[in-house]
Each structure stands twice: as structure tokens, then as C-alpha cells.
Amino acid sequence: MKATLSLILAATLGGATLAHAQEPEDFIKYREAMMKAMAGHSGAMSQIVRGKVSPEGHLQMHAKSLAELSSDIASMFPEGSDFGETEAKEEIWKEWDKFQQAADKAKQATATLAATVDSGDEAKIAAAFKDVGQACKGCHEDFRKEEEH
Numbered sequence: 001m002k003a004t005l006s007l008i009l010a011a012t013l014g015g016a017t018l019a020h021a022q023e024p025e026d027f028i029k030y031r032e033a034m035m036k037a038m039a040g041h042s043g044a045m046s047q048i049v050r051g052k053v054s055p056e057g058h059l060q061m062h063a064k065s066l067a068e069l070s071s072d073i074a075s076m077f078p079e080g081s082d083f084g085e086t087e088a089k090e091e092i093w094k095e096w097d098k099f100q101q102a103a104d105k106a107k108q109a110t111a112t113l114a115a116t117v118d119s120g121d122e123a124k125i126a127a128a129f130k131d132v133g134q135a136c137k138g139c140h141e142d143f144r145k146e147e148e149h
């Protein structure tokens with residue numbers, strides 16, 4: 001058992017070493033793609049929550065996907081990824097604890113939404129969906145350059 005564990009640890013540490021080779025610019029592209037995916041699920045959900053469409057099972061699908069995509073936002077902002085084509089404010093790294101809190105808030109809000117969707121209670125779903133929107137917006141207001149988004 002112990003041998004297996006150290007093999008796993010070695011493999012994990014190997015991965016961590018590789019991480020140093022990643023370019024900040026690539027993290028910028030990565031997180032923008034991730035944020036767009038999150039916005040895609042939010043936008044699709046908004047159509048369902050507002051009662052415009054009701055495809056069977058899709059609300060669950062989007063809520064779960066959004067919760068997974070939002071589960072570790074802070075890891076998409078490694079130190080040094082604050083230059084180039086990015087809307088990330090340098091406050092992210094200056095006020096890392098606050099940024100981390102904003103990320104945790106989104107993690108919790110999206111997890112709550114996913115759990116609430118399973119309850120099928122429309123009023124609660126709408127409220128939880130609103131909280132998710134506020135968690136996105138709250139972080140953007142403090143840490144993203146273009147506020148009009």
C-alpha cells in the first residue's frame with residue numbers, strides 16, 4: 001500500500017513540476033474560455049428559469065455543469081498571469097484573500113443552485129439563480145477591468 005501511495009505522490013509531484021512550464025498567456029486564454037463556458041450555461045439557464053423553454057432535464061444539466069466549472073476559479077489565476085490580453089485586475093494578486101472569498105462565494109452559490117434545482121421548487125430555483133448572478137457580478141465589479149460586462 002505504501003509503495004502505491006508514494007508512486008501516486010511521485011506522479012502528482014511530476015505534474016506540479018510540469019506546471020512551471022505553463023505560460024501565463026495560456027492561462028489567460030484558458031480562463032476566458034472557462035468563463036465563457038460558465039456564461040453559456042448561465043445564459044441557457046436563464047431561458048429556462050424565465051419559462052421561455054423547458055427542455056426535459058436541461059436545468060439539472062446546466063446547473064451541475066456550472067457548479068463544476070465554478071468549483072475552483074482561483075486556480076485559473078496563477079501569479080504572473082496579469083499581463084497581456086487580459087481583463088484581470090492586478091488587485092486579484094494584491095488582495096488574494098478577498099479574491100479567493102469571491103471565488104468561494106461563486107462555488108457555494110452554484111452548488112446551492114444545483115441542489116435547489118433537484119428540489120423542483122421554482123421560486124427557490126429563481127432565487128438561487130439570482131444569487132449565482134450576483135456572485136459572478138460581485139467578483140467582476142472588484143476584479144475585472146471592464147465593468148459594463
Ligand code: HEC
Nearest residue numbers: 032035036038039042086087088102103106136139143144
Ligand atoms: C472570483 C472572481 C470571478 C467570479 C466568481 C466569476 N468571474 Fe468571470 N471573470 C473574472 C475575471 C477576473 C475575468 C477576466 C479574465 C481575464 O480577462 O483574464 C472574468 C471574465 C469573464 C468573462 C469574459 C471572458 C472573455 O472572453 O474575456 C465572462 C463571460 C465571465 N467572466 C462570466 C462569468 C460568469 C457567468 C460567472 C458566474 C457563474 C463568473 N464569470 C464568475 C472573475 C470572476
